Amino acid sequence: MTAADPRAIRVEAVESLLAEKGLVDPAVVDTIIEHYETNVGPLNGAKVVARAWTDPAFRNRLLDNGTKAIAELGFGGPEGAMMVAIENTPDVHNVVVCTLCSCYPWPVLGLPPTWYKSSEYRSRMVAEPRKLLGEMGLEVPATKKVRVWDSSVEARYLVIPERPAGTEAMSADDLAGLVTRDSMIGVAVATVPGSD
């Protein structure tokens, strides 16, 4: 269906040249795509957050050195990802944007959503975060400060949402189910059990 798309043909041309030169193995390309489609995703980040909610010592390590603490759970990469965890509190709501490009903590959040890299999100989240959050379905109480974090290669932020009330008895595994991708970007809060 895309055979007529000149962009598709061009990408195919590049891949065929790379394969001939021995620079890329199409089978490896397949494997990598599958990996990102199936293994890497927001669930990794959700596990990090759930652990932080249930293990105060881990939470401290996470806030102290995000990359290192996240690596304890086996997530991360060889390129020295500078992961920084920022914690929502009753007083502060954090939200992440990348104004320069679309930096994003892949190892814990998987592939970013389309809107994250839109120029509208990138500019408005800085200019009028409260308004944009409202349009995205999150009303932040006026008493709560909104803090916007601009990602860069030096620091990619992971928001630790507030743990919903009434979840004291839940296990870390079950808690991870409450932590959505959007809540770790900061455009939503964690799901309240039984709310949907």
Add this chain to the structure above:
Amino acid sequence: MDVDLEGPVSPPRDNGTIVFSAPWERRVFGIVLALCRDGQCAWEDFRQQLIAQIAADRDRPYWESWAAALEAVLSAGSAVSPVEIEERTGVLAARPHGHDHRDDEHGHGHGH
């Protein structure tokens, strides 16, 4: 395996499920990751190219900037020249209609 894609790499993912709007987008994503993973291209070089490509044409769809960044990195590293790409694209485009497209062979369904 984890190629750490920190940067401007941003394929769409809808609540945990990756969404490419066309097979070529999926493919060009995988090609760059494969090159970086095997050390054929430094992720930072690609990232800088992608930033430059996005800055050069902010209205261009993200994946087209990504593909342009790939070509720029390959050209800068003398791995594949623009001329080679043009020529090969011409050859492939001249295939008879209905030719089995590569992306289809690798297809893993069409999302949802």
